[in-house]
Amino acid sequence: MSRRVDLLIVGAGPAGLAAAITARACGLDVVVVDEQAGPGGQIWRDIEQVGATPRARLLGQAYGEGRGVVRAFRESGAEFLPETRMWNVDEDLRAYLAHRGRAWSIEAGALLLATGAQERPVPFPGSTLPGVMTVGAGQILLKSSGQVPADPAWIAGTGPLALLYAIQLLAAGGRIAGFLDTRPTGQTLAAGRHAARALLTGPRDIAKGAAWMAQLRRRVPVFGHAHGIVAEGGHTLERIRFRDKRGAEVTRAAKVLLVHEGVIPALHATQALGCRHEWDAAQQCFRPVLDDWGTTSVAGVHVAGDGAGIAGARAAGLRGELAALGVAMRLGRIGAEAAEQRAAPVRAALRRAIGVRPFLDALYPPRVEISDPPDAAIVCRCEEVRAGRVRALAAGGLTDPNQVKTATRAGMGPCHGRQCSAPIAGILARMGGSEVRDIAPGRVRPPIRPLTLAELASLDATEAPR
Amino acid sequence: MPVTHLNMTQIERDEAGESPLFRLVESPENSVTIRVDGVPVLAQPGETVAAVLLRLSPAWSRRTHGSGERRAPYCMMGVCFDCLVSIDGTGSTRSCLARVCDGMQVERQDISQGLRT
Numbered sequence: 001m002s003r004r005v006d007l008l009i010v011g012a013g014p015a016g017l018a019a020a021i022t023a024r025a026c027g028l029d030v031v032v033v034d035e036q037a038g039p040g041g042q043i044w045r046d047i048e049q050v051g052a053t054p055r056a057r058l059l060g061q062a063y064g065e066g067r068g069v070v071r072a073f074r075e076s077g078a079e080f081l082p083e084t085r086m087w088n089v090d091e092d093l094r095a096y097l098a099h100r101g102r103a104w105s106i107e108a109g110a111l112l113l114a115t116g117a118q119e120r121p122v123p124f125p126g127s128t129l130p131g132v133m134t135v136g137a138g139q140i141l142l143k144s145s146g147q148v149p150a151d152p153a154w155i156a157g158t159g160p161l162a163l164l165y166a167i168q169l170l171a172a173g174g175r176i177a178g179f180l181d182t183r184p185t186g187q188t189l190a191a192g193r194h195a196a197r198a199l200l201t202g203p204r205d206i207a208k209g210a211a212w213m214a215q216l217r218r219r220v221p222v223f224g225h226a227h228g229i230v231a232e233g234g235h236t237l238e239r240i241r242f243r244d245k246r247g248a249e250v251t252r253a254a255k256v257l258l259v260h261e262g263v264i265p266a267l268h269a270t271q272a273l274g275c276r277h278e279w280d281a282a283q284q285c286f287r288p289v290l291d292d293w294g295t296t297s298v299a300g301v302h303v304a305g306d307g308a309g310i311a312g313a314r315a316a317g318l319r320g321e322l323a324a325l326g327v328a329m330r331l332g333r334i335g336a337e338a339a340e341q342r343a344a345p346v347r348a349a350l351r352r353a354i355g356v357r358p359f360l361d362a363l364y365p366p367r368v369e370i371s372d373p374p375d376a377a378i379v380c381r382c383e384e385v386r387a388g389r390v391r392a393l394a395a396g397g398l399t400d401p402n403q404v405k406t407a408t409r410a411g412m413g414p415c416h417g418r419q420c421s422a423p424i425a426g427i428l429a430r431m432g433g434s435e436v437r438d439i440a441p442g443r444v445r446p447p448i449r450p451l452t453l454a455e456l457a458s459l460d461a462t463e464a465p466r
Numbered sequence: 467m468p469v470t471h472l473n474m475t476q477i478e479r480d481e482a483g484e485s486p487l488f489r490l491v492e493s494p495e496n497s498v499t500i501r502v503d504g505v506p507v508l509a510q511p512g513e514t515v516a517a518v519l520l521r522l523s524p525a526w527s528r529r530t531h532g533s534g535e536r537r538a539p540y541c542m543m544g545v546c547f548d549c550l551v552s553i554d555g556t557g558s559t560r561s562c563l564a565r566v567c568d569g570m571q572v573e574r575q576d577i578s579q580g581l582r583t
Contacts, residue, residue, distance in 0.1 A: 035544055035563050083563070101556075118541070118545045119541065119545075128548075130487070130524070130526050130536055130537065130538030131538070133538070133539070133540050133542075134541050136541065136542065137541050137543070140542040140543060141520065145490065145513045145514070146490055146491045147488045147489060147517060147520070148489065149487065149488055149489075150487060150488055151485075172491050174491075235524060235526070236487075255487065256487055381546060381548060384530055384533055384535075419545070419546055450560070452556065
């Protein structure tokens, strides 16, 4: 039995929540699904449980800001389906959902993908050992469980999140053995040309970042331009090796190593739908091609939030509002003029919110090694395919990720290429003398989220996917 | 069977001298009991199964189906699939998205020796 809804939103982070609130205010019938148990996305994870506790203060103002948004969402009249996966969408916007053993479909007048970002895959030798995790994972554990690494942790990477987590971890009573800044030298200078606009639009962000870095340097050994990182151990991480900025090898005992090289848009849904994508040179990733209302090249499909290109939570909320106004306009609930009028201040706020981004992108580029990892690095974590294997295939003439998939199973495992597609594209580009932007991403097929056979069998035969 | 205390703010080494990867900052006010590979383990209400696994020693969630190597939760946000476990009989469940509840049966996933029926 299929039902119809004006707007189906996938993802209850800042973009999805803002879109739901705006769409409801325009009189649309809205359903929001999320894999998590509660609204908030990754940035405001577990905000309804944690928001009123001392832990929220420790997590900072940006986290606390989620409370009001989530409350407004709860009061908006949008229907929220937690722990629900969207595993397929037809061209006529029939979305297939699953929750705890049952699958069903919803016909949507419009679909908003607010699925956010994932951390950029960081393959290096030993990166699959227990004890090696992402910084984002560490932060989620702090937010939702109030837990920190038991022993002093190593943090390796670049970007605002690595810095923010380090500060939060220290504030929570955690300890840091060392911070490996993986930026190549000269990056601060390279970012300089974007600094004026960043200072103009986001002076507080810049001041905050500088203060964090100063605090970190006072309290933790910081290794500049760390590279050649290797994790070693038997069943679990025991030590790390890396080269410092002078090229000298350093070996240290380690039990937890948290890595981070920025975030990239989560593109599985737009790729499965066949939306057009473009290469973002500044952020070194693909993103969907969108108009001013977040509309993709596929009619009725919109994207808002970091899935549209990395811009942070504030921008995500504003893009969510714009997408909702665009949907309301297209469904005839508000006139074009009214939509433009309501969008104008949102667009102005969006320009301010993303003003700091070019500076951050230039200041924190991902390190080159992760798109061209050493032979011993496992690039496909699911099928345990090493970089050397992909490199050998590329040397033999393979140029297409789909060929690599057929030859090695890389991308066929449960994560469906979410971890391996970026490094494999990097290796193919390097070996073939081309650029990553020229490597067409591998095909993405449904189910785009895990689905049990029992769930598939529970579908009403009249609404089975075509 | 004694409940594994996971007292969670302190680090306790197991017989092999291994200790958990993570610890809680504060002792929780309430707890529920789940079983991990049959062993009773205390957990905070509403937290994820993956978070609990990281406070156990040794900390791991699955063995790879190829080499049989241990993996532990890696991304905690549903994209890496290294935290797959069986929960109340449903295999290949991402433990970073699953919330604990009293009496939950969690089994670390090992299909390196073939699927059980």
